[in-house]
Amino acid sequence: MSNNVNTAVEEVQEIHMHRDDFGSKMGMWLFLFTEVLLFGGLFILYAAYRYIYPEAFVVASGELDVFMGGINTVILLTSSLTVVLGIVALQKGNKKLCLSFLWITVFCGIVFLVNKYFEWGAKFHHGIYPKGPALQDMSEGEVMYFGLYYVMTGLHGLHIIVGLAFIGFVMWQIKRNILTADNFQRLENAGLYWHLVDIIWIFLFPLFYLIH
C-alpha cells in the first residue's frame, strides 16, 4: 500500500516535470502576446495625444538626441542577433560559444541601460521631468509627450532588466548543463522574450526620436 503511494508520488513528480517543448513555447508566445497588449494600451494613448497635439510632439521630439537613440537601436539589434547565434551554438552542442554569445547580449543590454541613464539624467538636469521646472513652462502637448516618453521608455527599460535576469538565469542553467543541445527550449524562450523587448524598442525609437 505505502509502496504504491511512494511510486505514485515519484510518478507525479515525473508527470509534473514532464517535458513538452512545444507546449512551453506556446505558453511563452501567449505571454508575449500579453506583453504586446500591455504596451498596446500605451501606444493607444500615444496615438490619441499625437492626434490632439501634432505640433507640440514635433517640438518636444527635438529635445531628444537622435544619435544616442540610434546607437541604442544598433546595440539592441546586435544583442538580438547574438541571442539567436547563442541558441544555434547550443543546438550544435557548443556550450562555450553559446555562453560567449549570451555574454555579448548581456553586455549590450547593460550598455543600453547605461545610455538610457545618461539620456534621462540629462533631461532631469534640464528640469524636464513631470512637475519639473522646465516642463511646467512647456505647452500641454509637450507635457503629454514627455509623460509618455518617461512611462514608455521606463517600462521598456524595466523589461530590459527582466530580460537580462531571464538570460542570466538561463546562462547559469547552461553552465550547470541543465540546458543542453537537446533541451534548449528555455533558452529559446528567453531569446523570444529578448526579441520582444527589441521589437518594442523598434517602435519606440521612431515614434519618439524620428518625428518631423
Place this chain on the structure above:
Amino acid sequence: MANGTIAAHGTAEVDFYHVKSKHKGLLAWLLTTDHKRIGIMYLSCMTVFFLTAMTFGVLMRLEMLTPGMTIMTAQTYNSLFTLHGVIMIFLFIIPGIPAVFGNFFLPIQIGAMDVQFPRLNLLSWYLYIIGGGLAIFSLFGGGGWVDTGWTFYVPYSVRTTTNVSLSVFAAFVLGFSSILTGLNFITTIHRLRCPGMTFFRMPLFIWSIYATSWIQVLATPVIGITLVLIILERAFGIGVFDPTLGGDPILYQHLFWIYSHPAVYIMILPAMGVVSEIIPTFARKPIFGYVPIAISSLAIALVGYLVWGHHMFSSGISDTSRVIFSLLTFIVALPSGIKVFNWVATLYKGSIVMSAPMLYAMLFIFIFSIGGLTGLVLGALNTDLHVTDTYYVVAHFHYVMFGGMGIIFFASVHYWFPKMFGKMYNEKMAKVAAIIIGVGFNVLYFPMFIMGYMGMPRRYYDYLPEFQIYHLISTVGSWILVSGILIMIANLLSGLRNGSKASSNPWEGTTLEWTVPSPPPLLNFDKIPTVDHGPYEHPEIARRKEEESK
C-alpha cells in the same frame, strides 16, 4: 462504460487528500502543484472574500433603509460600495469559476493528470492571495478606505487622498494572476487532451473555459497598464489622464472598459459552461445543439471585446461611435440567446430530475434572462440616457453578475461537491436554501429596476422620501437572501462533516470526472483514458441507438 471502470480500480486507490507528499501538514498544501489542491485552496479563500463583501453589501442595504443617516456616515458608505465592488469583482466574480472549478475539473474533464504548467498554477494562486491581501491591507494603511467606486475613474481617483494606489496595485497583481491562469488553461487544452478527445468531444464547460482564458489573456494586460498609469499619475503627476495638464480623462474610461467589458464575459462564460454541464446531466439527455453552444462561447468572447463603448454613452463620445457600439451590443446578445434556447430545448422531453444543482440552473435561466433583456434597454441609446447611472443599472448588473455567475457558483459547488469532497450534502436543505435565495434575490434587486426607472441615482447616500418604499423592500430582500446563503453554507459544511459517502457518479453524469473515484486520486486516472464518443452520450441511449441500428 463508466461504471465498469470504477469497479475496476474501485476504492483501493488513495484519494488526493490522503496521499503522502514530500511536505507535511499545511506545507503539503502551500507547496502543492496538484491542480485539485490548488482548486480547493482557491475555494476556501474565495469563500472568505465573498462573505466579507457580502457583509459590506448587507450593511449598505441597511444604511439605505431610511433617508439620511441610518447607521454610517456618507464617507463610510462611499468606501463600502467601493470595497464591495472591488472584492466581489476582482476577488470573487472574475476568478471564481475558472480558478476553483476550472482548476479542479479542467484536467480531469479532458483526461489529463494536471495542467500544463503546474508550478505556474501555484504561482497564480500566490499572486491571487497577495493581491487579495493588499486589497484588504489598503483598508488600514494610508489615507483611509478607498472611496472611488470599483472603476477608479479619473480625475477623482488621482485627487482623492484615500489609499487608491495600493488598491489599484492589488488589482494589478490580481490581473497578473488572471493572465497566468488563462495562459495555463489555453496551453493545457491544446496540449493535454487525452487520446480521442477532439475539440468537439470536449465538455462544454471546457469550451467556455477556453473562450474565457482567451479573454483573460487578451484583455487583462490593458487594464494592467491603465492601473499602473493611475499609480504613476498619483506618484509623479505625469499628466496623461489629468485635464489640468492637457490629459484626457475619457481616455482612461476607454482603456478601463477595453478590459472591463470583456471581463464581464470572463465572469459569465464559465457560468454558462457549468449550466451546459448540469442541464444534460439532470435532464438525462445529450445537450441540444452542442456545436452552436460551443461556438457561441467563442463568439461572445470575440464580439464582447468590441462593445466597451456602451459604458460611455453618456460620457462624451461621438454619435457615430455610439451608434456602432450600440449595434455591437445588440449583436452580443445573440450568442447568449442561442445558449438559452439550446438549454431550454435540451429540457424538452427530457427525464428531468429537479435536484439542487438543477434548481440553481433553472433559477439562473430565469434571472439571467431578466438581466439580459434589461441589458438591451441599457444598450439602446435613447433609453440608456434615461436610466444611466441609476439603480436600473445596479439592478441590471446584479441580475447578470450575481444572478449569473454567483448563482451558478452555488450550483457548481452543489454539482461537484460529491466529487471534490467525497461526501453528500442534505438534498432537502439544499433545495430549501436555493428557493430562499431565489426569492430573496428577486425581492432585493427587482425594486431597484423600478426606482432606477423613476430616477433614483446609483451610489447616492441619501434619497427623496418617495423612494423609501422600494429601498425598504430591497433591504428586506437582502435579509432573505443572506439567510438563504447562510443556510446553504451551513448545509454544505454539515455535509462535509457528517455527509454520507458519495459514490463516484451520484448524478449519473457522463463526462470524464464521473469515471474516477470521489474524491479523485492524486493522478486523476490509473491510466490516461481514451475517448470515442461525445461528452453527453448516456450509455443507455448509446446502447439503444446501437440496438436500433441493428
